[in-house]
Amino acid sequence: MFFKKIILNIGICTGFLAGEVSLSVVSAGAHEWDMPAHFHVVNNGFDYTRRDIMIPMRDGVKLHTVILLPKNVRSAPILLTRTPYDADQMAHNQHSSHMDVALYGYDNMSDVVTEGGYIRVLQDVRGKYGSGGDYVMQKPLAAPKPGGTDESTDAYDTIDWLVKNLPQSNGRVGLLGISYDGFLVLMGLVNPHPALKVAVPMNAMVDGWRGDDWFHNGAFREQMLPYLYEQGATHANSEIWWSAHYDDYDTYMNAGSAGGVGNARGMQQIGFYRNLLAHPAYDNFWQAQAVDKIMARQSVHVPTMLVHSLWDQEDIYGTMATYYAMKPHDSQGDMLHLVIGPWFHGGEIRKGAQLGTIEFGSDTGVYFRQQILAPFLASALWGKSAQTPPVVAFVTGENRWESLPAWPLVNLDSPPKTADMTAAALRPDHKLIFTKQVGPLNASVAYVSDPARPVPYRHRPILAMDGAGSTWHNWLVDDQREASGRTDVAAFVSDVLQAPLTVRGQPYVHLKAAISGTDVDFVVKVIDVYPDEVADQPELGGYQLMVSADIFRGRYRNGLAKPEAVPANIPQMYSFYLPLANHTFLEGHRVMVQVQSSWFPLYDRNPQTFVDNIFLAQPEAYKAMTVQLYEDESRVDLPVVNRMGATP
The missing domain is CATH 3.40.50.1820 (Alpha/Beta hydrolase fold, catalytic domain)
Incomplete structure (x- = not known):
């Protein structure tokens, strides 16, 4: 059978005049490949x-x-x-x-x-x-x-x-x-x-x-493993992370430790993953x-x-x-x-x-x-x-x-000057009191932290960071009401503010706590609690907005480079900076501080039994324990300023 091939040239191919139409008839038995040996991209109309x-x-x-x-x-x-x-x-x-x-x-x-x-x-x-x-x-x-x-x-x-x-x-x-x-x-x-x-x-x-992609104060951000898997396995990110669960909470729980997650996917082949496992503390590598x-x-x-x-x-x-x-x-x-x-x-x-x-x-x-x-x-x-x-x-x-003219400088290796801060003191009746002086108290607040049911870092189901429908980039502004209602989260809230309160800088945490285990994580959140009703945006009625929050791994309380077991049932001090805030708590709002011991699965679970390397912790190491917060020295120091920038 004969067929005709019609070539319509609009003048963009080299060697033809604009607007010219050329017809060629290919006889039977002849053949021409559809794909040229080299296609020349024509972009004459590009800017x-x-x-x-x-x-x-x-x-x-x-x-x-x-x-x-x-x-x-x-x-x-x-x-x-x-x-x-x-x-x-x-x-x-x-x-x-x-x-x-x-x-x-x-x-x-x-x-x-x-x-x-x-x-x-x-x-x-x-x-x-x-x-x-x-x-x-x-x-x-x-x-x-x-x-x-x-x-x-x-x-x-x-x-x-x-x-x-x-x-x-x-x-x-x-x-x-x-x-x-x-x-x-x-x-x-x-x-x-x-x-x-x-x-x-x-x-x-x-x-x-210290506080970017891989760890925060020693707690490993295990939901970065998919990124490392895809980024570190091939030149062109051609290997894709796989999962067997819709809810990432289940993915990481079922795998046990963070090392269990990575090892099950063959990540030992990736050099940076091996470095993570070899350097869990803040040693010279970091x-x-x-x-x-x-x-x-x-x-x-x-x-x-x-x-x-x-x-x-x-x-x-x-x-x-x-x-x-x-x-x-x-x-x-x-x-x-x-x-x-x-x-x-x-x-x-x-x-x-x-x-x-x-x-x-x-x-x-x-x-x-x-x-x-x-x-x-x-x-x-x-x-x-x-x-x-x-x-x-x-x-x-x-x-x-x-x-x-400048932003106040902070030495992140030293506590701030007390004179520059206003203490938000934690009280046994779950009240938050603002004071320049923290008086001695002997009371405490206790909760049970259980690695078998860690506190989710956001509402479940928790979708994969880059998965369909994920709102990963919004999680730091998630409403914290669900956490504040859990028995393994200690929440302390102020009275209703009678005037605006502006925090400019990095809050500093002091926690005095005793635990029945030998290792612990502390998550501390500074939260803006909205009025019970908000006329122009009803969904914000009672909203609990995190203004500053972070995690600290207790084994590093005496030095970031040298992990130490926590002595059981003996009060210890845990001190660390929270991320920067530049926020005004408006009149009619309240200030809340939440304290908990897991933030899962963004951060790996602390087994709460001291082991040499949490990446490799075995199932028997994961044990529930009681955490007791002592209010005589537990507080969050806030860099409070008034609207003109002066310390009140």
């Missing part, structure tokens, strides 16, 4: 040009780099993001001819990038996706020696290549990124390239043991790679904007720790800036009018990008006039932005 480059590093390894050049761009700055999350996907998330649409999704700063006229560069780190070399999770700085490479040297070599090989640029480069990408920004500030003129690390991974300690040794020569989210469910520790470390080295006083917003992890580049049920009265994400970030970048990269305040912070509760 940008894309280039895929393999940039060589000093040791010869080449890193896959995607460059997006706006149409007719001339003498423009470069915005660079280095990432382990697939530069190719970030560069054409929606396969559009418009640069802002192509970038929207992973990037979500497309409004700043395209409206600012920047050249956008995205690069895969070593060993991930299109790049050569070997991947190391949060690769530590290399020892000083010729030819050594790390994320700092790779950032330097990348910037050096870009400014020498992109004639469309003005020779100025900005580094920006969120989370892991934010960690990579901070690494770029170590011995920075002269062309690096601005850095914006947002929600950066800084110290994975201390040497803590980025805040690294930044404390650097002078601040590059204008840097640190961005912190008040409800960051992943990296709530790092930004503030970095600010405290870097600020004393800001010798000029105008290099380091801090932005604090009412967001979840990365929420600053998304819509920011509300988080879960909590509304903020305006789109705080748009405000940050257009009124804070865009002018800051334009000043450093285009030379435009802009005055960015040293600190811009959103006050939740009141829902307003404020500008401050």
